[in-house]
Amino acid sequence: QKEVEQNSGPLSVPEGAIASLNCTYSDRGSQSFFWYRQYSGKSPELIMSIYSNGDKEDGRFTAQLNKASQYVSLLIRDSQPSDSATYLCAVISSGSARQLTFGSGTQLTVLP
Amino acid sequence: GAGVSQSPSNKVTEKGKDVELRCDPISGHTALYWYRQSLGQGLEFLIYFQGNSAPDKSGLPSDRFSAERTGGSVSTLTIQRTQQEDSAVYLCASSRPGGLGSPLHFGNGTRLTVT
Numbered sequence: 001q002k003e004v005e006q007n008s009g010p011l012s013v014p015e016g017a018i019a020s021l022n023c024t025y026s027d028r029g030s031q032s033f034f035w036y037r038q039y040s041g042k043s044p045e046l047i048m049s050i051y052s053n054g055d056k057e058d059g060r061f062t063a064q065l066n067k068a069s070q071y072v073s074l075l076i077r078d079s080q081p082s083d084s085a086t087y088l089c090a091v092i093s094s095g096s097a098r099q100l101t102f103g104s105g106t107q108l109t110v111l112p
Numbered sequence: 113g114a115g116v117s118q119s120p121s122n123k124v125t126e127k128g129k130d131v132e133l134r135c136d137p138i139s140g141h142t143a144l145y146w147y148r149q150s151l152g153q154g155l156e157f158l159i160y161f162q163g164n165s166a167p168d169k170s171g172l173p174s175d176r177f178s179a180e181r182t183g184g185s186v187s188t189l190t191i192q193r194t195q196q197e198d199s200a201v202y203l204c205a206s207s208r209p210g211g212l213g214s215p216l217h218f219g220n221g222t223r224l225t226v227t
Binding site: 031032034042043044045046049088090092100101102103104105 | 145147154155157203207213215216217218219220221
């Protein structure tokens with residue numbers, strides 16, 4: 001069983017719509033959760049971090065964390081073609097010496 | 113300050129040769145990771161350094177791969193007797209100490225091509 005799971009997609013949404021990206025994790029003791037965006041041919045860049053249950057908003061991005069259900073999601077409002085990228089979920093587990101585990105990513109395409 | 117710096121940005125080598133990839137993390141960042149990403153694939157964890165602790169080498173795919181981190185700063189990833197399947201982008205990332213866990217900052221990667 002993978003520690004961090006994401007739907008690989010591709011996920012397509014029309015410009016201006018809300019894009020919803022989901023991630024589940026296996027370690028109930030996980031404490032820290034991150035969303036990275038990776039454009040084709042580029043390195044991942046951090047867009048959101050969340051540590052507590054609930055919602056965290058930053059501009060058009062909202063991260064949602066539900067530790068009881070072990071999922072974290074990312075909502076992108078008013079999606080733009082420039083949001084087209086692969087979105088990676090990353091989790092810091094409680095007992096992992098490695099600390100940070102990435103999901104395989106969800107490819108998002110925003111259609112003009 | 114400066115971000116994570118990796119060199120070279122591109123490396124083309126012949127099968128069987130050894131290569132060294134360098135990573136210079138952000139100053140003050142105690143954690144350093146190496147990942148590999150093949151075309152169209154996700155991040156493959158290779159190795160993790162945290163301060164003076166023994167590194168987590170569980171992701172290294174074979175004994176041809178090794179890494180060291182001198183003085184808790186610069187890290188070098190060495191691939192001996194390269195094979196074509198080693199062709200990928202090698203990404204280095206670092207993070208600062210943090211109670212709840214700090215996010216990673218990635219370098220621009222080294223694109224390795226083995227011919």
